[in-house]
Amino acid sequence: MSKYGKDKTNISRRNFLAASTALTVAAGTGVSLNSTSAQAATTIKTKAHIVVVGSGLAGLGIVNRLRKQLDGAKITLVDAKQDHHYQPGFTLIATGIWPVDKVTNSNQELIPAGVEWIQEMAREFKPDTKQVVTDSGKVLDYDYLIVATGVHLDYDQIEGMDVNRIGSNGLASVYPSPELALATWQAMEKFCKTGGKALMTLPSTPIKCAGAPLKMTFMLANRAEQAGTLAASSIDFHSAITSVFSVPVINQEVLDRWKVLDIPVHFQSKLVAVDIDAQRATFEQADGSRIVEDYDFLHIPPPMRAPDAIKNSPLAWQEGPMAGGGWLEVDPGTLQHKRYKNVFGVGDINGTAKGKTAATVKKSVPIVVENLISVMIDKAPTKIFDGYTSCPLLVREGSALLVEFDYNNNLTPSLPFVKPLEDSYFAWLLKYRLFKPSYMAVAKGRL
Secondary structure (H helix, E strand, O other): OOOOOOOOOOOOHHHHHHHHHHHHHHHHHOOOOOOOOHHHOOOEEOOOEEEEEOOOHHHHHHHHHHHHHEEOOEEEEEOOOOEEEOHHHHHHHHOOOOOHHHHEEEHHHHOOOOEEEEOOOEEEEEOOOOEEEEOOOOEEEOOEEEEOOOOEEOHHHOEOOOHHHOOOOOEEOOOOOHHHHHHHHHHHHHHHHHOEEEEEEEOOOOOOOOOHHHHHHHHHHHHHHHHOOHHHEEEEEEEOOOOOOOOHHHHHHHHHHHHHOOOOEEOOOEEEEEEOOOOEEEEEOOOOOEEEEEOOEEEOOOOEEOOHHHHOOOOEOOOOOOOOOOOEOEOOOOOEEOOOOOEEEOOOOEOOOOOOOHHHHHHHHHHHHHHHHHHHOOOOOOOOOOOOEEEEEEEEOOEEEEEEEOOOOOEOOOOOOOOOOOOEHHHHHHHHHHHHHHHHHHHOOOO
16 A cells, blocks of 8 residues: 555544534634634724625625624625635535535625625726726726635637537536536546546646646546546646645645656646647647647646736736736735725735635635724724635545645644644545535625
């Protein structure tokens, strides 16, 4: 049996049961690891108009907290989306663990009474005149703005890519929607019946849930092993950059595990084109040359950038490494815009070194609210976000690594009995059962 060949539970049965009970209670009551206490909230009277753009976890968490903490404020939420998707569950759907209907809720049920909901997308940001323009041309004046738009999945950077064909001809991508996550699982399941050649990829841009491409790779190997076709399969990972994960110690851990599983990694090999009918992928190498690979299964995490409305606005980084993607220019600690002090960013849109996960949102939402309130009462923001990010990294069915880290790549484990470099059933249980209740508590402003 290899080092990674069986599940390892790195806590005693007694501690496991106690911890499971404690975390189940925590998920249901609003107590959470690595969160800022809601009991410490500041409440003020104000007539200010606050516009929040985006109804993902970040935007919902913000409006629910503001509704509780501001007395008399006008709060406007801008987003056309009717459904709210629990995106951390997409990899669970795409690997055959969860049913597709487990990740969708109604935005209407999550937006608190008293918040004006403009059911349109933001088309333009005018921070110099403190205005947001919607798709229909409606102009919203604001005193304070919170940007929580999320990212744009830029599949157009890959020649020949057609999102509508995900699930057919071995084409897979976990990111766009629950339905396409299910189609990805169907493609994976079909591949595992016979085996074949699988190509797993990672783009060069920042991406949300950077662990998803790794989870998909581990779980493809695990599903093929369960089906008895792993020996008839080859799995190669193509990374457009010089690593597979931004935290060096986790990067090395993953590479070590993949070496045992015989999953070679090709660095600086960027997916630039796909021929879906012929099942061929083209990769650009560091020297500019290109190689073409046939495949039976191809997983594509798309390049990502800011939505056009932010990318083309004064709110985006104007220079530096984040400017190309049009990411929001915020101070990495306070999450206040560096040039427009009445603007804050939260969630995936922020142009920071780390932080495009739900765990990041969970910790940063209360920080943004408290810092906004400080600015509203003419004080400097003092709450500092440390870049906390968490990724429950599935390595096979029933076992995962609980990876937690900060801006400086320090590992920041929450639970002393869960070692970040040892996989366990407990880390799997967190992902499988406990994180969604915690997530929903954040969306409702309870964490």
